[in-house]
Amino acid sequence: MIVNESVLSLGISLIALFFAGFLATKVNQSLTAVFIVVGMILQNFFPVTIITEFIATLGIIFMLFMFGLEFSVGSLVNNQRKIFFNGVYDLLFNFPLGMFLGWILGYDLIQTLLFAGIIYVTSSVIVAKSIIDLKRSANPETEYILNILIFEDMFIAAFLACIVGVVNYGHIDTKGMLLVMLKTAAFFLFFIILSRTAKKIIDKVVDIEHTELFIILILSIIVLSAGAASQIGLSEAIGAFLAGLLLSETRQRHRISEAIKPFQQFSTAIFFVTFGMSIDYKHAGSLIPIGIFIFVVSSFSKVFGGYFVGKKYALSKRACLRLGFSLIPRGEFSIILAGTIAMNTNVPYPVKSLTGVYVLLSAILGSILMKESDWFVKNFFESKGKEFQPLGRHSAKD
Structure with a gap:
């Protein structure tokens, strides 16, 4: 009976996701924000079930795997x-x-570290999709945006492993932190050495013609890697990320991506819904002012940091500002950081609820700001007497 109810609630969640996502694509809005809102609405009708919780966990695992697959050690x-x-x-x-x-905000040390990660990391999914949609792949600033996103994803993957390890250890002290760092470094090193030294063997192992068996093998590698990380006190997500990094060197990389993408898209959508269902939206309403404040402050910081990076590499003012605006959206990693560890709710601003408000604001407004960055540059950052030219007429440095 419980299983039947869980399956029914999953079906309702999926049909709600479809209609909400369909409307979001019509107005060119971030699906991440829409899926969270769907979860916040659905919590009024049924709770998070064991099935949706399990699929949400797979969502994190597959998401990190796909990130790892996009990189290449070489x-x-x-x-x-x-x-x-x-x-x-x-x-x-x-x-x-x-x-x-x-x-x-009154958080303890672990909560503060987590919150710093939430504020810091840009949404690779939203930014990469926006670059493609806005046809900015050839823009001079895009290379530097992608470099920053790669560093952020790598940093947050290691950070996530460390922070989960510290929490599993029980408290922060020199011995505990050193142990976590050593385990994380050893785990990373093992996969990197394996990818560099056993490339031909791995290529041979995953070169399976039969589609069904191929998918089963790849899924087993992902889940076993995630399970191994969990067994040594790290996050399952870091194991999945390193599995992606391992398989990114193979000739089957594109085939693996195409095979796993449907699993990832489905489970990631459920992950965002589950996160939305865990947010007390009545309480979240009171967090909107502080969420707006944090969004404004962190957006200025991202724009200024992006501008600084652009200037270091002699980009034009316009390209520097587009770089900064492109780093504003937050999404998947911020939610993973907020949702991976159960936080103490006896604080003025619960981490999960505040992150939900912050991600909604930054995913929606950040996407708009990125899209309209040229308009903002023209009207607010350039002198009025200066002619604003379309992207196609810019110089090489524009």
């Missing part, structure tokens, strides 16, 4: 200097700001 090594410096500038502008905001 390309990371070749572009490591540029990725590192672009990413570090972005980190220095935004992570300490999150720490400061967490401190003034």
Whole structure:
């Protein structure tokens, strides 16, 4: 009976997601924000069930796997200097700001670290999709945006592993933190060495013609990697990410992506709905003012940091500002950080609810700001006497 009710609630969730998502695509709006809102509405009709909770966990695992699959150890090594410096500038502008905001909100040390990660990390999904939709792939700033996103995803993956490990250890002290860092480093190193030294063997293993068996094998690699990470006290997500990194070096990379994408899209949608269902929207309403304040402050920080990175590489003012505006949207990783660890609710601003408000604002308004960045540059940052030219007429540095 419980299973039947769970299946029915899952069916209702899916049909609600379809209609809401269909409307969102018509107005060119972020699906992440829409799916969270659907979850907030559905909590009035039925609770989170064991099935939706399990699928939501798979959503995190598949999402991180697909991120890992997008990277290549070889390309990371070749572009490591540029990725590192672009990413570090972005980190220095935004992570300490999150720490400061967490401190003034009254969070303890672990909550403050988590909140800093939530504020810091840009949504790769929203930004990458927007770059494609807006036809900005050839823009001069796009390379630097992607470098920053790569660094952020790598940093947050390691950060997530560390923070989960620290919580599992029980408290923060030198011994506990060192143990977590060593385990995380060893886990990363194992997968990276495996991907570099056993590339031909892995290629042979995953080169299976039979589609059904191919999918089963890839799913087993993902789930086993996630389970192994969990067994040593790290997040399942980091295991999935490293499995993606491992398979990104194979000739079957594109086929793997096409095979896993439907699982990832389905389970990720349920993950966002489940997160929305965990938000006390009545309580969240009172968090809107503080959410707006944090959104404004963190958006200025992202724009200023992006502008600084652009100027370091001699981009035009217009390209620098487009770079900064492109880093505003927050989404999947912010929600993973807020939802992975059960937080103490006896604080003035519960992390989950505040993150829900913040992600909704940044996903919706951030997408709009990114889309209209040229309009903002023209009307607010450039002198009125200066002719504003379409993107197609810009110089190479524009």
